[in-house]
Amino acid sequence: MTTNRRGFLTVAAATAGAAMTPNLNPTHQHEHEHQAVPSDPALRVKALESLLVEKGLVDRAALDALVDAYEHKIGPRNGARVVARAWSDPAYKQRLLSDADAAIAEMGYGGLQGEHMVVVENSAKVHNLVVCTLCSCYPWPVLGLPPVWYKSAPYRSRAVIDPRGVLREFGLGLPEDVELRVWDSTAELRYLVLPERPEGTEGMSGEALGALVTRDSMVGVAKVSASKARNAA
Protein backbone atom coordinates (compact mmCIF):
# COMPACT_ATOMS: atom_id res chain seq x y z
CA MET A 1 0.00 0.00 0.00
CA THR A 2 1.46 3.36 -0.90
CA THR A 3 1.06 6.34 1.32
CA ASN A 4 -0.43 9.58 0.27
CA ARG A 5 1.50 12.19 2.19
CA ARG A 6 -0.94 14.90 1.26
CA GLY A 7 -3.71 12.85 2.83
CA PHE A 8 -2.02 12.69 6.20
CA LEU A 9 -1.35 16.37 6.13
CA THR A 10 -5.00 16.98 5.39
CA VAL A 11 -5.85 15.19 8.59
CA ALA A 12 -2.95 16.73 10.45
CA ALA A 13 -4.12 20.19 9.53
CA ALA A 14 -7.63 19.28 10.56
CA THR A 15 -6.67 17.72 13.87
CA ALA A 16 -3.92 20.07 14.91
CA GLY A 17 -5.91 23.19 14.18
CA ALA A 18 -5.27 25.82 11.59
CA ALA A 19 -3.84 28.24 14.14
CA MET A 20 -0.73 26.13 14.72
CA THR A 21 2.33 27.63 13.01
CA PRO A 22 0.63 28.09 9.65
CA ASN A 23 3.58 29.93 8.10
CA LEU A 24 6.08 27.28 9.09
CA ASN A 25 3.98 24.47 7.73
CA PRO A 26 5.34 23.26 4.39
CA THR A 27 1.83 22.26 3.39
CA HIS A 28 0.39 25.74 3.70
CA GLN A 29 -0.12 25.83 -0.04
CA HIS A 30 -2.79 23.16 0.39
CA GLU A 31 -4.65 24.76 3.24
CA HIS A 32 -7.10 26.58 1.02
CA GLU A 33 -8.33 23.19 -0.23
CA HIS A 34 -9.23 21.97 3.23
CA GLN A 35 -10.79 24.89 4.96
CA ALA A 36 -14.14 23.10 4.96
CA VAL A 37 -12.70 20.23 7.02
CA PRO A 38 -13.67 20.55 10.70
CA SER A 39 -10.60 21.32 12.80
CA ASP A 40 -11.97 19.61 15.90
CA PRO A 41 -11.28 15.84 15.96
CA ALA A 42 -14.65 15.31 17.63
CA LEU A 43 -16.41 16.89 14.66
CA ARG A 44 -14.22 15.09 12.19
CA VAL A 45 -14.85 11.69 13.75
CA LYS A 46 -18.56 12.39 13.96
CA ALA A 47 -18.62 13.28 10.26
CA LEU A 48 -16.62 10.16 9.42
CA GLU A 49 -19.01 7.95 11.39
CA SER A 50 -22.04 9.49 9.68
CA LEU A 51 -20.49 8.92 6.27
CA LEU A 52 -19.55 5.31 6.98
CA VAL A 53 -22.99 4.55 8.44
CA GLU A 54 -24.70 6.18 5.48
CA LYS A 55 -22.63 4.10 3.06
CA GLY A 56 -23.53 0.96 5.03
CA LEU A 57 -19.87 0.30 5.84
CA VAL A 58 -20.38 0.53 9.58
CA ASP A 59 -23.17 -0.53 11.94
CA ARG A 60 -23.60 1.91 14.84
CA ALA A 61 -24.68 -0.95 17.12
CA ALA A 62 -21.35 -2.68 16.48
CA LEU A 63 -19.47 0.50 17.45
CA ASP A 64 -21.57 0.78 20.62
CA ALA A 65 -20.81 -2.86 21.49
CA LEU A 66 -17.06 -2.36 21.04
CA VAL A 67 -16.98 0.82 23.15
CA ASP A 68 -19.10 -0.85 25.82
CA ALA A 69 -16.80 -3.89 25.96
CA TYR A 70 -13.71 -1.81 26.74
CA GLU A 71 -15.43 0.82 28.88
CA HIS A 72 -17.38 -1.57 31.08
CA LYS A 73 -16.43 -5.23 30.68
CA ILE A 74 -12.72 -5.59 30.08
CA GLY A 75 -10.12 -4.04 32.34
CA PRO A 76 -7.39 -4.60 34.93
CA ARG A 77 -9.80 -6.28 37.37
CA ASN A 78 -9.55 -9.31 35.06
CA GLY A 79 -5.79 -9.42 35.41
CA ALA A 80 -6.06 -8.85 39.16
CA ARG A 81 -8.23 -11.96 39.49
CA VAL A 82 -5.65 -13.97 37.54
CA VAL A 83 -2.87 -12.72 39.82
CA ALA A 84 -4.85 -13.36 43.01
CA ARG A 85 -5.54 -16.93 41.96
CA ALA A 86 -1.88 -17.49 41.08
CA TRP A 87 -0.94 -16.26 44.56
CA SER A 88 -3.26 -18.66 46.31
CA ASP A 89 -3.16 -21.69 44.00
CA PRO A 90 0.41 -22.96 43.29
CA ALA A 91 -0.74 -25.42 40.62
CA TYR A 92 -2.57 -22.59 38.81
CA LYS A 93 0.53 -20.41 39.03
CA GLN A 94 2.59 -23.13 37.37
CA ARG A 95 0.05 -23.41 34.56
CA LEU A 96 -0.03 -19.64 34.21
CA LEU A 97 3.74 -19.42 33.83
CA SER A 98 4.04 -22.38 31.45
CA ASP A 99 0.90 -21.90 29.32
CA ALA A 100 -0.55 -18.47 29.98
CA ASP A 101 -3.21 -18.64 27.24
CA ALA A 102 -4.82 -21.76 28.70
CA ALA A 103 -4.54 -20.61 32.31
CA ILE A 104 -6.05 -17.20 31.55
CA ALA A 105 -8.81 -18.89 29.54
CA GLU A 106 -9.61 -20.97 32.65
CA MET A 107 -10.62 -17.71 34.30
CA GLY A 108 -12.83 -16.87 31.33
CA TYR A 109 -10.56 -14.26 29.77
CA GLY A 110 -8.98 -14.05 26.35
CA GLY A 111 -9.52 -12.58 22.91
CA LEU A 112 -8.41 -9.51 21.04
CA GLN A 113 -4.80 -8.46 21.74
CA GLY A 114 -4.39 -11.30 24.20
CA GLU A 115 -4.27 -14.17 21.71
CA HIS A 116 -0.70 -15.06 22.67
CA MET A 117 0.01 -14.33 26.33
CA VAL A 118 3.21 -14.61 28.34
CA VAL A 119 3.27 -14.16 32.12
CA VAL A 120 6.56 -13.12 33.74
CA GLU A 121 7.05 -13.48 37.47
CA ASN A 122 8.53 -10.94 39.85
CA SER A 123 10.50 -12.13 42.86
CA ALA A 124 12.86 -10.71 45.45
CA LYS A 125 15.64 -11.05 42.85
CA VAL A 126 13.92 -10.32 39.53
CA HIS A 127 11.69 -7.44 38.47
CA ASN A 128 9.90 -7.32 35.10
CA LEU A 129 8.75 -4.27 33.18
CA VAL A 130 6.60 -4.25 30.02
CA VAL A 131 6.74 -1.69 27.20
CA CYS A 132 5.94 -1.37 23.53
CA THR A 133 8.57 0.97 22.11
CA LEU A 134 7.11 0.82 18.58
CA CYS A 135 3.44 1.55 19.36
CA SER A 136 1.07 0.55 22.13
CA CYS A 137 0.90 -3.27 22.35
CA TYR A 138 -0.75 -4.25 25.63
CA PRO A 139 -2.66 -7.32 26.90
CA TRP A 140 -6.24 -6.07 26.47
CA PRO A 141 -8.20 -9.07 27.84
CA VAL A 142 -6.50 -8.88 31.23
CA LEU A 143 -5.63 -5.17 31.52
CA GLY A 144 -8.07 -3.39 29.20
CA LEU A 145 -6.86 -0.63 26.92
CA PRO A 146 -3.55 0.99 27.88
CA PRO A 147 -3.34 4.27 29.80
CA VAL A 148 -2.04 7.35 28.02
CA TRP A 149 1.37 7.25 29.73
CA TYR A 150 2.01 3.72 28.41
CA LYS A 151 1.40 4.91 24.84
CA SER A 152 3.36 8.14 25.31
CA ALA A 153 6.76 9.04 23.86
CA PRO A 154 8.40 9.55 27.29
CA TYR A 155 7.60 5.99 28.46
CA ARG A 156 8.22 4.29 25.12
CA SER A 157 11.57 6.00 24.62
CA ARG A 158 13.02 5.57 28.11
CA ALA A 159 11.67 2.24 29.40
CA VAL A 160 14.39 0.36 27.51
CA ILE A 161 17.37 2.69 27.96
CA ASP A 162 16.68 3.92 31.50
CA PRO A 163 14.19 1.53 33.08
CA ARG A 164 15.46 2.16 36.61
CA GLY A 165 14.97 5.89 36.11
CA VAL A 166 11.47 5.25 34.79
CA LEU A 167 10.66 3.13 37.83
CA ARG A 168 11.95 5.87 40.15
CA GLU A 169 9.62 8.28 38.37
CA PHE A 170 6.77 5.94 39.30
CA GLY A 171 8.03 5.95 42.89
CA LEU A 172 9.66 2.54 42.75
CA GLY A 173 13.33 2.47 43.74
CA LEU A 174 14.72 -0.89 42.67
CA PRO A 175 17.62 -2.26 44.80
CA GLU A 176 20.88 -2.42 42.85
CA ASP A 177 21.18 -6.19 43.20
CA VAL A 178 17.77 -6.90 41.69
CA GLU A 179 17.84 -8.06 38.07
CA LEU A 180 15.58 -5.94 35.89
CA ARG A 181 14.10 -7.51 32.76
CA VAL A 182 12.37 -5.23 30.28
CA TRP A 183 9.98 -6.85 27.82
CA ASP A 184 9.59 -4.87 24.59
CA SER A 185 6.38 -6.13 22.93
CA THR A 186 7.72 -6.18 19.38
CA ALA A 187 5.64 -9.12 18.10
CA GLU A 188 2.19 -10.54 18.86
CA LEU A 189 3.11 -11.85 22.31
CA ARG A 190 1.46 -9.87 25.07
CA TYR A 191 3.02 -9.65 28.52
CA LEU A 192 1.50 -9.68 31.98
CA VAL A 193 3.66 -9.22 35.06
CA LEU A 194 2.86 -11.50 37.99
CA PRO A 195 3.77 -9.23 40.90
CA GLU A 196 5.10 -10.46 44.23
CA ARG A 197 2.48 -11.25 46.82
CA PRO A 198 2.98 -8.74 49.62
CA GLU A 199 3.75 -9.86 53.14
CA GLY A 200 0.92 -9.70 55.63
CA THR A 201 -1.68 -11.06 53.22
CA GLU A 202 -1.66 -14.63 54.52
CA GLY A 203 -5.17 -15.94 54.90
CA MET A 204 -6.76 -13.25 52.75
CA SER A 205 -9.52 -14.37 50.40
CA GLY A 206 -8.98 -14.37 46.66
CA GLU A 207 -11.31 -11.43 46.33
CA ALA A 208 -9.47 -9.40 48.95
CA LEU A 209 -6.13 -10.24 47.33
CA GLY A 210 -7.45 -9.22 43.92
CA ALA A 211 -8.48 -5.86 45.30
CA LEU A 212 -4.84 -5.15 46.19
CA VAL A 213 -3.53 -5.80 42.69
CA THR A 214 -3.14 -2.64 40.63
CA ARG A 215 -2.89 -2.21 36.88
CA ASP A 216 0.53 -0.61 37.33
CA SER A 217 1.83 -3.64 39.22
CA MET A 218 0.85 -5.88 36.30
CA VAL A 219 2.78 -3.65 33.85
CA GLY A 220 5.73 -3.63 36.24
CA VAL A 221 5.89 0.06 37.19
CA ALA A 222 4.73 -0.63 40.75
CA LYS A 223 4.74 -3.29 43.43
CA VAL A 224 1.65 -4.51 45.23
CA SER A 225 1.26 -3.22 48.75
CA ALA A 226 -0.77 -5.00 51.42
CA SER A 227 -1.96 -1.72 52.83
CA LYS A 228 -2.51 0.28 49.69
CA ALA A 229 -6.10 0.91 48.78
CA ARG A 230 -7.34 -0.58 45.56
CA ASN A 231 -6.19 1.41 42.57
CA ALA A 232 -9.17 2.91 40.78
CA ALA A 233 -7.45 2.17 37.48
Next chain:
Amino acid sequence: MNGVHDMGGMHGMGPIVEDKNEPVFHQKWEGRIFAMNRAMGAWRKWNLDASRHSKEVIPPAEYLRMSYYERWVAALVELIVQSGLTTRAEIENGVPAAGSVKVVPALTADKAVALVAKGVPASRSANVAARFQAGQRVRARNMHPVGHTRLPRYARGKFGTIDRDHGVFVFPDTNAHFLGEKPQHVYSVRFAARELWGNQAAPQDSVYLDMWDDYLEPA
Protein backbone atom coordinates in the same frame (compact mmCIF):
# COMPACT_ATOMS: atom_id res chain seq x y z
CA MET B 1 11.19 2.24 8.37
CA ASN B 2 13.45 4.40 10.49
CA GLY B 3 10.52 6.49 11.67
CA VAL B 4 9.90 8.49 14.80
CA HIS B 5 7.57 5.73 16.02
CA ASP B 6 10.70 3.63 16.66
CA MET B 7 11.53 5.60 19.79
CA GLY B 8 13.21 3.07 22.08
CA GLY B 9 16.33 4.74 23.51
CA MET B 10 15.51 8.30 22.42
CA HIS B 11 16.11 11.20 24.80
CA GLY B 12 14.30 14.46 25.34
CA MET B 13 10.70 13.27 25.28
CA GLY B 14 10.03 14.72 28.74
CA PRO B 15 8.64 13.33 31.98
CA ILE B 16 6.07 10.53 32.15
CA VAL B 17 2.72 12.07 32.99
CA GLU B 18 0.31 9.86 34.91
CA ASP B 19 -3.41 10.49 35.12
CA LYS B 20 -4.43 8.72 38.32
CA ASN B 21 -8.11 8.26 37.52
CA GLU B 22 -7.95 8.01 33.80
CA PRO B 23 -11.09 7.07 31.85
CA VAL B 24 -10.81 4.41 29.12
CA PHE B 25 -11.63 7.04 26.52
CA HIS B 26 -10.98 10.67 27.40
CA GLN B 27 -13.56 11.92 24.94
CA LYS B 28 -16.40 10.19 23.18
CA TRP B 29 -14.74 10.50 19.76
CA GLU B 30 -11.78 8.42 20.94
CA GLY B 31 -14.06 5.46 21.58
CA ARG B 32 -15.80 5.98 18.25
CA ILE B 33 -12.57 6.00 16.21
CA PHE B 34 -11.28 3.01 18.21
CA ALA B 35 -14.46 1.09 17.33
CA MET B 36 -14.61 2.31 13.73
CA ASN B 37 -11.09 1.04 13.18
CA ARG B 38 -12.26 -2.47 14.15
CA ALA B 39 -15.52 -2.23 12.22
CA MET B 40 -13.74 -1.12 9.05
CA GLY B 41 -11.04 -3.74 9.53
CA ALA B 42 -13.80 -6.35 9.23
CA TRP B 43 -13.93 -5.59 5.50
CA ARG B 44 -10.54 -7.33 5.37
CA LYS B 45 -9.10 -4.82 2.93
CA TRP B 46 -6.03 -4.54 5.14
CA ASN B 47 -4.44 -6.39 8.06
CA LEU B 48 -3.10 -5.52 11.51
CA ASP B 49 0.42 -4.95 10.21
CA ALA B 50 -0.79 -2.62 7.46
CA SER B 51 -2.84 -0.79 10.06
CA ARG B 52 0.24 -0.34 12.27
CA HIS B 53 2.28 0.85 9.31
CA SER B 54 -0.37 3.41 8.37
CA LYS B 55 0.40 5.19 11.64
CA GLU B 56 4.17 4.90 11.22
CA VAL B 57 4.12 6.78 7.91
CA ILE B 58 2.51 9.85 9.45
CA PRO B 59 5.27 12.46 8.98
CA PRO B 60 7.37 12.74 12.18
CA ALA B 61 6.39 16.27 13.15
CA GLU B 62 2.70 15.44 12.82
CA TYR B 63 3.15 12.09 14.58
CA LEU B 64 4.63 13.75 17.65
CA ARG B 65 2.14 16.60 17.67
CA MET B 66 -0.94 14.38 17.38
CA SER B 67 -2.57 12.64 20.30
CA TYR B 68 -2.70 8.84 20.18
CA TYR B 69 -6.23 8.66 18.79
CA GLU B 70 -5.68 11.55 16.39
CA ARG B 71 -3.13 9.22 14.76
CA TRP B 72 -5.86 6.59 14.53
CA VAL B 73 -8.11 9.07 12.71
CA ALA B 74 -5.36 9.95 10.24
CA ALA B 75 -4.44 6.32 9.66
CA LEU B 76 -8.00 5.05 9.26
CA VAL B 77 -8.84 7.75 6.73
CA GLU B 78 -5.83 6.75 4.65
CA LEU B 79 -6.65 3.04 4.86
CA ILE B 80 -10.26 3.44 3.78
CA VAL B 81 -9.40 5.81 0.95
CA GLN B 82 -6.49 3.73 -0.34
CA SER B 83 -8.53 0.53 -0.18
CA GLY B 84 -11.34 2.16 -2.14
CA LEU B 85 -14.00 1.84 0.58
CA THR B 86 -14.62 5.59 0.33
CA THR B 87 -13.21 8.36 -1.78
CA ARG B 88 -11.30 11.30 -0.38
CA ALA B 89 -14.03 13.57 -1.70
CA GLU B 90 -16.60 11.67 0.35
CA ILE B 91 -14.47 12.10 3.49
CA GLU B 92 -14.06 15.80 2.88
CA ASN B 93 -17.72 16.35 1.99
CA GLY B 94 -19.03 14.03 4.71
CA VAL B 95 -21.66 12.49 2.42
CA PRO B 96 -21.65 9.53 0.01
CA ALA B 97 -20.92 10.31 -3.62
CA ALA B 98 -24.00 10.63 -5.82
CA GLY B 99 -25.05 7.22 -7.08
CA SER B 100 -22.94 5.22 -4.59
CA VAL B 101 -24.57 1.97 -3.52
CA LYS B 102 -25.31 1.36 0.15
CA VAL B 103 -23.79 -1.90 1.39
CA VAL B 104 -24.50 -4.13 4.40
CA PRO B 105 -22.05 -3.62 7.30
CA ALA B 106 -19.36 -6.31 7.62
CA LEU B 107 -19.35 -6.12 11.42
CA THR B 108 -22.64 -6.41 13.32
CA ALA B 109 -22.93 -6.01 17.10
CA ASP B 110 -23.00 -9.81 17.53
CA LYS B 111 -19.90 -10.23 15.44
CA ALA B 112 -18.17 -7.41 17.34
CA VAL B 113 -18.75 -9.17 20.66
CA ALA B 114 -17.42 -12.43 19.17
CA LEU B 115 -14.38 -10.63 17.72
CA VAL B 116 -13.48 -9.19 21.14
CA ALA B 117 -13.89 -12.58 22.81
CA LYS B 118 -12.06 -14.69 20.24
CA GLY B 119 -9.43 -12.32 18.89
CA VAL B 120 -7.45 -12.76 15.71
CA PRO B 121 -4.50 -15.10 16.28
CA ALA B 122 -1.33 -14.22 14.37
CA SER B 123 0.15 -17.68 14.89
CA ARG B 124 0.12 -20.15 12.01
CA SER B 125 0.17 -23.92 11.96
CA ALA B 126 2.51 -23.95 8.95
CA ASN B 127 5.27 -26.53 9.31
CA VAL B 128 8.26 -24.19 9.18
CA ALA B 129 11.64 -25.21 10.56
CA ALA B 130 13.12 -23.10 13.35
CA ARG B 131 16.51 -21.64 12.42
CA PHE B 132 17.50 -21.14 16.05
CA GLN B 133 17.01 -22.81 19.39
CA ALA B 134 16.88 -21.76 23.03
CA GLY B 135 20.29 -20.91 24.43
CA GLN B 136 21.81 -20.09 21.04
CA ARG B 137 23.78 -16.85 20.59
CA VAL B 138 22.39 -14.69 17.79
CA ARG B 139 22.89 -11.29 16.27
CA ALA B 140 20.04 -9.00 15.24
CA ARG B 141 20.56 -8.11 11.61
CA ASN B 142 21.74 -4.64 10.72
CA MET B 143 18.92 -3.82 8.33
CA HIS B 144 17.06 -0.63 7.53
CA PRO B 145 14.01 -1.45 5.42
CA VAL B 146 12.04 1.55 4.21
CA GLY B 147 8.78 -0.36 4.79
CA HIS B 148 7.26 -1.81 7.93
CA THR B 149 9.44 -3.72 10.37
CA ARG B 150 9.20 -4.72 14.01
CA LEU B 151 12.95 -4.79 14.54
CA PRO B 152 13.70 -1.62 16.52
CA ARG B 153 16.78 0.37 15.63
CA TYR B 154 18.23 0.07 19.14
CA ALA B 155 18.65 -3.70 18.74
CA ARG B 156 20.06 -3.85 15.21
CA GLY B 157 23.51 -5.34 14.99
CA LYS B 158 23.42 -6.33 18.68
CA PHE B 159 24.22 -9.75 20.11
CA GLY B 160 21.72 -11.66 22.21
CA THR B 161 20.64 -15.11 23.29
CA ILE B 162 17.51 -17.03 22.29
CA ASP B 163 15.43 -17.37 25.45
CA ARG B 164 12.53 -19.34 23.99
CA ASP B 165 10.80 -20.19 20.74
CA HIS B 166 7.21 -18.92 20.61
CA GLY B 167 6.27 -20.85 17.48
CA VAL B 168 5.29 -19.75 13.99
CA PHE B 169 3.72 -16.35 13.27
CA VAL B 170 2.84 -14.09 10.36
CA PHE B 171 5.84 -11.95 9.31
CA PRO B 172 4.89 -8.27 9.55
CA ASP B 173 7.53 -6.94 7.15
CA THR B 174 5.83 -8.64 4.19
CA ASN B 175 2.27 -8.83 5.51
CA ALA B 176 2.02 -5.06 6.06
CA HIS B 177 2.66 -4.56 2.35
CA PHE B 178 0.35 -7.36 1.17
CA LEU B 179 3.35 -9.43 0.07
CA GLY B 180 2.24 -12.57 1.85
CA GLU B 181 2.34 -13.89 5.41
CA LYS B 182 5.74 -15.59 5.11
CA PRO B 183 5.11 -17.51 8.37
CA GLN B 184 8.23 -18.12 10.46
CA HIS B 185 9.35 -18.70 14.04
CA VAL B 186 9.32 -15.91 16.59
CA TYR B 187 11.74 -16.06 19.50
CA SER B 188 12.12 -14.18 22.72
CA VAL B 189 15.68 -12.89 22.52
CA ARG B 190 17.53 -11.64 25.58
CA PHE B 191 19.91 -8.74 25.14
CA ALA B 192 22.12 -7.67 28.02
CA ALA B 193 21.33 -4.04 28.81
CA ARG B 194 25.06 -3.27 28.51
CA GLU B 195 25.18 -4.76 25.01
CA LEU B 196 22.48 -2.28 24.00
CA TRP B 197 23.44 0.79 26.03
CA GLY B 198 26.99 0.37 27.26
CA ASN B 199 28.26 0.77 30.78
CA GLN B 200 25.57 3.19 31.87
CA ALA B 201 23.27 0.17 32.22
CA ALA B 202 23.28 -2.13 35.24
CA PRO B 203 25.34 -5.27 34.52
CA GLN B 204 22.58 -7.74 35.41
CA ASP B 205 19.75 -5.97 33.55
CA SER B 206 18.41 -7.05 30.19
CA VAL B 207 15.87 -6.25 27.48
CA TYR B 208 13.88 -9.03 25.84
CA LEU B 209 12.57 -8.54 22.31
CA ASP B 210 10.38 -10.84 20.26
CA MET B 211 12.09 -11.46 16.95
CA TRP B 212 11.25 -13.29 13.76
CA ASP B 213 13.73 -15.64 12.09
CA ASP B 214 14.38 -13.10 9.34
CA TYR B 215 15.64 -10.57 11.91
CA LEU B 216 18.37 -12.85 13.17
CA GLU B 217 21.67 -14.35 12.10
CA PRO B 218 23.89 -16.85 13.93
CA ALA B 219 26.55 -15.28 16.13
